[in-house]
Amino acid sequence: MEGTYTENGKSSRTRSTRQREQADLFNIPGFTVQTGPRMPRARRANLEGLKISNSHVLPPPPTRAIVRTKLKFLFKKQLQKSDVNSLRRMVLPKKEAETHLPVLESKEGIIIDMMDMDGTHEWCFKFRFWPNNSSRMYVLEYTGEFVSTHSLIAGDYVLIYRDDERETYVIEAVKAGDLEMREIFDGIDFSLPILDVMGMSIDYDPSFLDDSPLDYQGETMADFDGLGSGSSLVGDNDNFPADHNLG
């Protein structure tokens, strides 16, 4: 039983100070500073109302292609062990999450649909944050099947794009060794700040990918039923920062 906080001595702020700041920042009702065993946690939020399927991935649509679709590269994330383990969640870089993903008003977060660049999946993730010290920690939940589908391991990458025409996000799994090849073939430096990359207005044609099991037949994402207005990008465009509307 973890009953006391063990300061590592690197910070002059005590845990209680940090927790008080955290409580103030997020206006947590009934919060009192922990000085002993952890407080009992609130009852777990009921997710039933969110109508998330068990697998959190929508049924595989017919094979479709993402060809010459205008995609804006938003950011990439190198996966850590904790991103690919059984917890089925990914920690997102704070700056990128706040800049490029919908603004979260509550820690409960939102459901966000992402098209898979492989053209055969549409993923239903939960984008939320955890209060963390006096800041936030952004996570993408229900990523387990995405990770297993693409056999992702620590060191691999996920790339997040924005499709402004369809007003949806696109997620791509990239193996660690493949990112360099992507930069070479696409001429994109994924390490660049986002505005530098966005200025290129990526015309993305993934058909060169050898590891794609798909048959790109010149269709567009618009050909796929279910990705139109019904796509449940919770927290609609009003929530997007202005720079999402470039182009």
Next chain:
DNA sequence: CTAGCATGCACCCAA
């Protein structure tokens, strides 16, 4: 000194 983030782990709940 602070913020960001990877990860540990207490706690909750369904089986």
Next chain:
DNA sequence: TGGGTGCATGCTAGA
């Protein structure tokens, strides 16, 4: 009782 969830803890980089 085991797995999942939510938050705490500790490490690291940068201001």
